[in-house]
Amino acid sequence: MSKKFMTKVTALGLIMALMTVMLTGCRFGFASDPDDPNEEEEVIPIDTSVDTFEYDSSLEGTSITLLNSKAEIQVALGEMAAAFEEKSGVHVEVMPVTDGDSPYTKVVSLYNSGNPPTLSILDTTDVIALAEEKAADLTEEEWTKETEEYLTEVNGKVYSFPLCIEGRGIIYNKAAIEEALGREFDPEAITTQDEFVELLDTLVEAGIEKPVSVAKEDWSLGAHHLQYIYETYDGTSEGAQEVIEKIKKGKLNLDSYDRLSEFLDMFDVLKKYNVAKGDPLGADYDEMAIDLADGKTAFWFNGNWAWPNLAEAGAENEDEYGFLPYFMNNDADDFANSQIQGSPSKQVMLDGQIATEKEQAAAKEFLNWIVYSEIGQQMLVKTCNLIPPFTNNPYEPADPLSRDIYEKVQEQKAFNASAIVPNDHWSVLGAAMQKYLADRSGREALTESIQEYWDEQE
Amino acid sequence: MKSKNNVKDFGMFALPGLFCFLAVVIVPFVYGVYLTLTDWNGVSNVKNFIGFKNFAGVVKDTQFWTSLLLTFKYVIVVVLLVNVFAFAIAYLLTRGIKGQNFFRAGFFTPNLIGGIVLGYIWQFVFSRVFVSIGESTGWKLFEVSWLSDPTNAFIALVVVSVWQLSGYMILIYVAGFMGLSEDVLEAASIDGASGFVKLKNIIMPLMMSSVTICLFLTLSRAFMVYDVNLSLTAGAPYGTTEMAAMHVYEKAFTSRQFGVGQSEALILFIIVACISGLQVYFTKKQEVEA
Numbered sequence: 001m002s003k004k005f006m007t008k009v010t011a012l013g014l015i016m017a018l019m020t021v022m023l024t025g026c027r028f029g030f031a032s033d034p035d036d037p038n039e040e041e042e043v044i045p046i047d048t049s050v051d052t053f054e055y056d057s058s059l060e061g062t063s064i065t066l067l068n069s070k071a072e073i074q075v076a077l078g079e080m081a082a083a084f085e086e087k088s089g090v091h092v093e094v095m096p097v098t099d100g101d102s103p104y105t106k107v108v109s110l111y112n113s114g115n116p117p118t119l120s121i122l123d124t125t126d127v128i129a130l131a132e133e134k135a136a137d138l139t140e141e142e143w144t145k146e147t148e149e150y151l152t153e154v155n156g157k158v159y160s161f162p163l164c165i166e167g168r169g170i171i172y173n174k175a176a177i178e179e180a181l182g183r184e185f186d187p188e189a190i191t192t193q194d195e196f197v198e199l200l201d202t203l204v205e206a207g208i209e210k211p212v213s214v215a216k217e218d219w220s221l222g223a224h225h226l227q228y229i230y231e232t233y234d235g236t237s238e239g240a241q242e243v244i245e246k247i248k249k250g251k252l253n254l255d256s257y258d259r260l261s262e263f264l265d266m267f268d269v270l271k272k273y274n275v276a277k278g279d280p281l282g283a284d285y286d287e288m289a290i291d292l293a294d295g296k297t298a299f300w301f302n303g304n305w306a307w308p309n310l311a312e313a314g315a316e317n318e319d320e321y322g323f324l325p326y327f328m329n330n331d332a333d334d335f336a337n338s339q340i341q342g343s344p345s346k347q348v349m350l351d352g353q354i355a356t357e358k359e360q361a362a363a364k365e366f367l368n369w370i371v372y373s374e375i376g377q378q379m380l381v382k383t384c385n386l387i388p389p390f391t392n393n394p395y396e397p398a399d400p401l402s403r404d405i406y407e408k409v410q411e412q413k414a415f416n417a418s419a420i421v422p423n424d425h426w427s428v429l430g431a432a433m434q435k436y437l438a439d440r441s442g443r444e445a446l447t448e449s450i451q452e453y454w455d456e457q458e
Numbered sequence: 459m460k461s462k463n464n465v466k467d468f469g470m471f472a473l474p475g476l477f478c479f480l481a482v483v484i485v486p487f488v489y490g491v492y493l494t495l496t497d498w499n500g501v502s503n504v505k506n507f508i509g510f511k512n513f514a515g516v517v518k519d520t521q522f523w524t525s526l527l528l529t530f531k532y533v534i535v536v537v538l539l540v541n542v543f544a545f546a547i548a549y550l551l552t553r554g555i556k557g558q559n560f561f562r563a564g565f566f567t568p569n570l571i572g573g574i575v576l577g578y579i580w581q582f583v584f585s586r587v588f589v590s591i592g593e594s595t596g597w598k599l600f601e602v603s604w605l606s607d608p609t610n611a612f613i614a615l616v617v618v619s620v621w622q623l624s625g626y627m628i629l630i631y632v633a634g635f636m637g638l639s640e641d642v643l644e645a646a647s648i649d650g651a652s653g654f655v656k657l658k659n660i661i662m663p664l665m666m667s668s669v670t671i672c673l674f675l676t677l678s679r680a681f682m683v684y685d686v687n688l689s690l691t692a693g694a695p696y697g698t699t700e701m702a703a704m705h706v707y708e709k710a711f712t713s714r715q716f717g718v719g720q721s722e723a724l725i726l727f728i729i730v731a732c733i734s735g736l737q738v739y740f741t742k743k744q745e746v747e748a
Contacts, residue, residue, distance in 0.1 A: 108501055111501065133501055278602065282585055423712060424712045428713075
């Protein structure tokens, strides 16, 4: 009898314990997830004493929705929405795209259920796919004047609001390099591929055996590495589009396209000094952040979105990290060897199909508030930690990677080109690049895959 | 009077269920079949009828056929291993060995962990734990991550799936063994049957109903594998471990070819339905009453 009772008590206890775990602790924040929403961040105070923005009082009480596909700013966006509501009386409901859903799938399913978000944060390709069918025309908005370079046009019209600039290149850890070299390191002194290789060799001699980290992820290889062949065509988005059209129509022979061979030369350099050279496809993303922060490596090819990973690995805001360009050749005058790529990556689209006029007006006010109000400007940079694409925003981002891109953009040391490629480009050609990275295919096979991919597109 | 009652009973008990079944299974299915004949891209307001063009797209999609072939390989290996393993363990766990209840619970636990979580756990094991074992012992087997080589990544997928699925099957087989009539077994022993003969001629035929269920469950689950595939390998390295279900999803949502993806899903459905149907038909025929 008592034994049975004890069993029951134990069982009950176990169930209770399991339930507690399920209800409270069951929020898995994998370190490998670059968009970990559970991460705690310091709160940077926002000065709300000055606000010269004019609010439209007729919009008070309106409620709009904002679909957010940038998980790492979910909390910050909520704070922003609250600050906006306090001032304007417009309620902004921030909806996250849940894990496992792609933003595009989410927004499409919301449209199909007749309940689309008023505003959605999407990638540029998604905006282009949806713009003419669903989005409201924003060409006449005032903020377009503050960000002329960073507007995305679809048949001459603007359908989206550039939320932030993101950039990529070869991240360096200045302290680690200087410690190994025993002298000061000036990133701007390196202007050609040969000089970069020389530096790598010196670092190897100085004890950093394999100074480079190359992520094996297909999005990194297929989108961030490979897209240099389009984006460095002439350093503009139009140029990238032009070269893509040429490849599609067979007017450009990839075998003799110098940007492709130059890109592969650089990729081979990274491959040769790769810390995971023995098993490049077994490389671990988190370890790369740790390696760079610890000084086991000196370089990591990535973008400013890698900062949360580096911060988790121990890097501080005061540390000196920055970007080197993706050195394509030995011509010091080539822009690709002196500029890094930086372009608007997330766009806000306004629904023009279901949203009422009042909702659209409220949404437009929110966008203007981000650009023109002192509070919105601060919150975009300090709370969300984004690099603002608006010239009138005086605030600077706090983390070294974003700051480096911000400064390079200001000093014209960044080129604004982003290739608009089909949505499966990163996954199909990412696989081809993985093969090349693991030495399971050569240049010819890779070139063939690229050509084949474009031949299949209509 | 009676027929009136029948109508009322049907209305009360069957209609809600039937309605739900129609609403969430039959209607979407029929609609899905209809979508394979249109050029709908998931967004636009117009759907143009384009006949069988999407199926022509499926024929051209070589990656789909590769993934289907891989899925067949995977299904064969997983179904065999899971059932042999589960049958053997269940046999041992009904012999009255010490702590068998503990073992039963232990083997069942992996089944309680969701496929996604399971995949991440094993990913850590394969690419971090095994590699560090390899580093410290120098064993060639664990020198590099299993997930970076096509063959080893496939084996990894099989290992994890078998580990996950076996628990549930063990449970069904254990129930089957418990339901075996002692009289029949005793009679067989008295008649001189022992060991393998008893297993082959007495136990197997009596266990056929459990085998039918287990085969059906493993077959359909293995064919439709997605979660473990996604979280363990995500098709890596370079798309060589992409199973059919995952390819269908990628085709529809990453390549945004909804029509072709939907047609591939339909083809996959027909294949799975035929194979599972045949399996149930044939194993049912083997079932006997004690």
